[in-house]
Amino acid sequence: MSEQGIAKVRRLFGPKGAAPEAAKAGAEKITPPFWVMVHKEFGDHINSWRFIILLAIVTVASIGSIYSAITALSEGFSGSYEAVPEFLFLHMFTVSNGVMPNFLTFISFLAPLIGIAIGFDAVNSERTKGTLSRVISQPVYRDDFLNAKFVAGLQLIAVVVFALGFLVMGLGLFMIGYPPTPEEFLRVLATLVITVVYVGLWLNLSIFFSIRFKQAATSALAGIALWIFFLVFYGLIVNLIGQATAPSNPNDAAAVVAHQNFLMFLSRLSPAYLFQEAATTLMLPNTRTLNPFITLEQGYLAIDAPLSFGQSLLLIWPHIVALISMTLIVFAASFVLFMRQEIRSRS
Amino acid sequence: MAGQPVIELRQLTKKYGDFTAVNQLTLDIYQGEIFGLLGPNGAGKTTTILMMLGLTEPTSGQALVCGIDATRNPIQVKSRVGYLPDDVGFYDDRTALDNLIYTARLNRIPLREATERALSLLERVGLAEAAEKNVGEFSRGMRQRLGLADVLIKRPEVIILDEPTLGIDPEGVRELLALIRDLSRKEGITVLLSSHHLHQVQQICDRVGLFVKGRLLACGDMNDLSRQLFGGATHTVELDLSAWSDELEQRIRSLEHVVSVERVEADALAGSSYVTARVVCSDDLASQLARMALEHGLELYGLRPTKYGLDDIYHRYFEGSEAS
Incomplete structure (x- = not known):
């Protein structure tokens, strides 16, 4: 979304394209080319089969997760009302009956897929259709074209993610009849925002691939490969490194802590891990620290109470910043790649 | 050519690694003309x-269009x-x-005006009935005509058409070319047309640039072009005469515009009773040559004047370059 800002700034300071008609038209409002492109992209997405399929998958997943959560909750505290846990409403998103995964797991699993599906043919399909050279030979900035692709995709993602989040909230409210507190509501909202950022990262990655690879299939495959890599293999690799570099003396506390920190750093290079950590922290207010090592004193002396919303947010602030900066880095890469690319028709 | 150059190319060079695609190209294209880039x-x-x-x-180099870099x-x-x-x-x-x-809207034209312009252009290129059809159903020729409408909707000063006639049937080509010529003549739009179809270029272009291996070999109208490429040998006249004399050859050589005179070996088997001479010249000398032959008391059996078209220029150039 910050890219949008950049585009705006550019438009303010950049040379204005000559528009003799603009003055003549006077009263009628002229939509800047950037928004014309965004509207068109958004319309294309909404009408596409791929979007309908995605929506179906994600909807089924969320309904499944609600079912899972509700069965788990009703088994969990049947009868005794004193046992109603704190933040019951948030449990809608985090507990599972052991058969079906919960909402958070579903989302962290499917989010990259949404991003990849929306962006993988953003640029190369226009190239093979021959529309890229036609659009780029109109008086529009090249970066506007890229920004429009991203902004339209992100808008769509935001709509989908929020719709699903509210769907789960609404259904949950209906089923368990237990209203959320304002804090719980804010936590869910914040989680949805982070989800949008996370999907945005994958959208950007897949747009990058769509610029890099001329074939839509190759770019989709590259995106999916990366998704599977972070989802499955990255954790394994970090474990392997962990075992290989484990300090020889398990009694050397400093070495063990340093080693653990190192592993933590490695894990956090993965956007999937970052997202999972951030979402879990927000959804489980009892998470007081993300550091696996607390000394006995720390554990003993800490007040056993959930964190406030602000404190949870503070805990994961670095994660949000990291996710956004990853997005920016990928965006910059696509930008550099695209700006200097030669655009011939259909090649 | 009157007016200011609309397109000025100065020492324009483009290299892809070791390969030079365009080499030191300098070219002016003027207001209102149809220029054919041929190669x-x-x-x-x-x-x-x-x-x-x-x-x-x-x-390296510079490309100025309407005075803008x-x-x-x-x-x-x-x-x-x-x-x-080109494609x-x-x-x-989406519909046409x-x-x-x-x-139009990418060109900052407000929606209402865009719709008006689009409808009138569709009418003009003969696609009015297909306006609400999806472009996916269009034939190649329809797409190309829609392409022309698409180019015109911003009311440009210059239009650049890359192989506009590729893959269209002859009738479609004729209509498209007529449309392009019409645009240039009536609205003063400068047209740059690239093609390897010689006839089409010949039909509508005011000037032609012959482009081979990244270099502009020759540029100008048809006469300029042949003069530049063949030193003025734009016409050939073949004469079938009852006899041949050195005196006549001398007289012909002394004529203005004559480049060369040669005797063509008569086909022995045909057993022809006349000699054939070929006169290459830079202007049409057929009638003068005929008169001269008659003045010498010779019988004139045949007279075949030929003017070089773009085709010949093109072919002769490539024959020449392969030989060398």
């Missing part, structure tokens, strides 16, 4: 066009220049009208 595939025509639009950066201010150039790529693409799942309106 075989891979001669660098499209690369030159891309540089004029700022779609690719020249390695296309590399530095491509946006301003692109708002004045309409470009029709134009449209959004297939939608596609045109989209282009």
Whole structure:
């Protein structure tokens, strides 16, 4: 979304394209080319089969997760009302009956897929259709074209993610009849925002691939490969490194802590891990620290109470910043790649 | 040619690694003319066009369009220049009208005016009935005509057409060329047309640039071109005479415009009773030659004047370059 800002700034300071008609038209409002492109992209997405399929998958997943959560909750505290846990409403998103995964797991699993599906043919399909050279030979900035692709995709993602989040909230409210507190509501909202950022990262990655690879299939495959890599293999690799570099003396506390920190750093290079950590922290207010090592004193002396919303947010602030900066880095890469690319028709 | 140059190319060079696609190209194209960029595939025509639009950066040199540097201010150039790529693409799942309106709105034309212009242009290129059809159903010729409408919707000063007639049937080509000529003559739009179809270029272009291996070999109208390429040998006259004399040959050689005179070996088997001479000249001398032969008391059996067309120029050039 910050890219949008950049585009705006550019438009303010950049040379204005000559528009003799603009003055003549006077009263009628002229939509800047950037928004014309965004509207068109958004319309294309909404009408596409791929979007309908995605929506179906994600909807089924969320309904499944609600079912899972509700069965788990009703088994969990049947009868005794004193046992109603704190933040019951948030449990809608985090507990599972052991058969079906919960909402958070579903989302962290499917989010990259949404991003990849929306962006993988953003640029190369226009190239093979021959529309890229036609659009780029109109008086529009090249970066506007890229920004429009991203902004339209992100808008769509935001709509989908929020719709699903509210769907789960609404259904949950209906089923368990237990209203959320304002804090719980804010936590869910914040989680949805982070989800949008996370999907945005994958959208950007897949747009990058769509610029890099001329074939839509190759770019989709590259995106999916990366998704599977972070989802499955990255954790394994970090474990392997962990075992290989484990300090020889398990009694050397400093070495063990340093080693653990190192592993933590490695894990956090993965956007999937970052997202999972951030979402879990927000959804489980009892998470007081993300550091696996607390000394006995720390554990003993800490007040056993959930964190406030602000404190949870503070805990994961670095994660949000990291996710956004990853997005920016990928965006910059696509930008550099695209700006200097030669655009011939259909090649 | 009257007027200011609309397109000025100065020492324009584009290299891809070791390969030089366009080499030191200097060219002026003037207001209101139809200029044909002629050359075989891979001669660098499209690369030159891309540089004029700022779609690719020249390695060195400068391209000025309407006095604006296309590399530095491509946006301003692109708002004045309409470009029709050789294989134009449209959004297939949208209607022809939608596609045109989209282009118009990218040019900052408000929706209402865009719709009006799109409808009148569709009428003009003969696609009025197909306005609400999806472009996916269009034939090649219809797409090309829609492409022309798409180029015109921004009311450009210059239009650049890259192989506009490729893959269209002869009747379609004729209509398209008539449309292009009409635009240039009635609205003063400068047209740059790239093609390897000699006849079409010959039909509508005021001037032609012959482009081979990244170099502009010759440029100008048909006479200029042949003069530049063959030192003025634009015409050939073949004479069938009852006899041949050195005196006559001397007289012919002394004529103005004559480049060369030679006797063509008569076909022995035909057992012809006359001699054939070929006179190459830079102007049409057929009638003078006939008169001269009669003055010498010779019988004239045949007279075949030939003027070089672009085809001949083109072929003769390539024959020459292969031989050397």
